[in-house]
Amino acid sequence: MQRALELAQQAADMGEAPIGAVIVDPETDQIIAEAHNQPISDQDPTAHAEILALRAAAKVLGNYRLTGLEMFVTLEPCAMCAGAISHARIGRLVFGASDEKGGAVEHGPRFFEQPTCHWRTEIRSGVLAEESADLLRSFFRARRKARSDAS
Numbered sequence: 001m002q003r004a005l006e007l008a009q010q011a012a013d014m015g016e017a018p019i020g021a022v023i024v025d026p027e028t029d030q031i032i033a034e035a036h037n038q039p040i041s042d043q044d045p046t047a048h049a050e051i052l053a054l055r056a057a058a059k060v061l062g063n064y065r066l067t068g069l070e071m072f073v074t075l076e077p078c079a080m081c082a083g084a085i086s087h088a089r090i091g092r093l094v095f096g097a098s099d100e101k102g103g104a105v106e107h108g109p110r111f112f113e114q115p116t117c118h119w120r121t122e123i124r125s126g127v128l129a130e131e132s133a134d135l136l137r138s139f140f141r142a143r144r145k146a147r148s149d150a151s
Contacts (some may be wrong), residue, residue, distance in 0.1 A: 001072045001096060001128045003034060007049065008074045008135055011036035018135045021049035021073040023057040023066065026092070032069060033057035049073060050081035054088050065089050074132040076103030076125065082111035085121060092122040096132030 007020025019037040024030065035052030039045050050073055058064045070092040071085060076099040085093055095105070104111045105123060112121055 001074075001094065003031065004049075004072045004074050004096070005128060005131055005135065007034055007036040008132070011038065011049070012135065012139045014038065014041060016040055018139045019049045019073065019075045021053040021071060023053050023090075024070045024072065026068070026070050032060055032066075046080065048078065048081050050077050051084055054084055054090075058088070067091060070094060072127070074128075075099050075136065076105050076107065078102050079104035079109055079111060082109075086112065086117055086119045089119045090121050092124065094124045094127050096125075096127055096129045097136060098125060098129070 004020040004022045007022070008018040011020065012018035016037045016039070022034045023032045025032055033053045033056035035049045035056060037047070037049045038052065039047040050071065053071065054066065057066050057069065065088065067089040068091040071090050072094045074096045076095050076097065077085060082104045093105070098106055100107050106125055111117060112123060
């Protein structure tokens with residue numbers, strides 16, 4: 001999760017929402033793939049950290065099914081990312097900060113609890129939650145301040 005926070009900081013430094021994701025093989029503790037948010041720089045609304053990490057891991061392994069791997073992400077995934085995590089068959093999802101507005105794991109649609117969810121992923125939330133939330137709060141506080149200073 002510490003590496004995911006470092007990636008989130010990289011995203012913030014680029015002006016992207018500070019969210020980082022890491023995919024790990026729990027048998028070797030080796031990082032398979034990592035990414036941070038970059039929908040602005042990629043001009044791609046699907047370029048969330050989770051989606052980019054899933055794409056990279058699939059290429060590394062030569063398989064779109066990532067069964068048994070673990071994903072660590074700094075913010076509760078949205079519905080799009082939860083769906084992709086399920087389709088990839090990630091074995092365990094660990095996230096930091098909860099997202100009452102946009103989250104889809106413990107909030108909103110609670111994706112993995114739905115009968116239409118075809119792959120149940122083990123969930124662990126709250127890991128380095130305060131650090132993740134602080135990074136997000138400071139990023140958006142600075143953006144609001146910059147906008148008000150520009151007005």
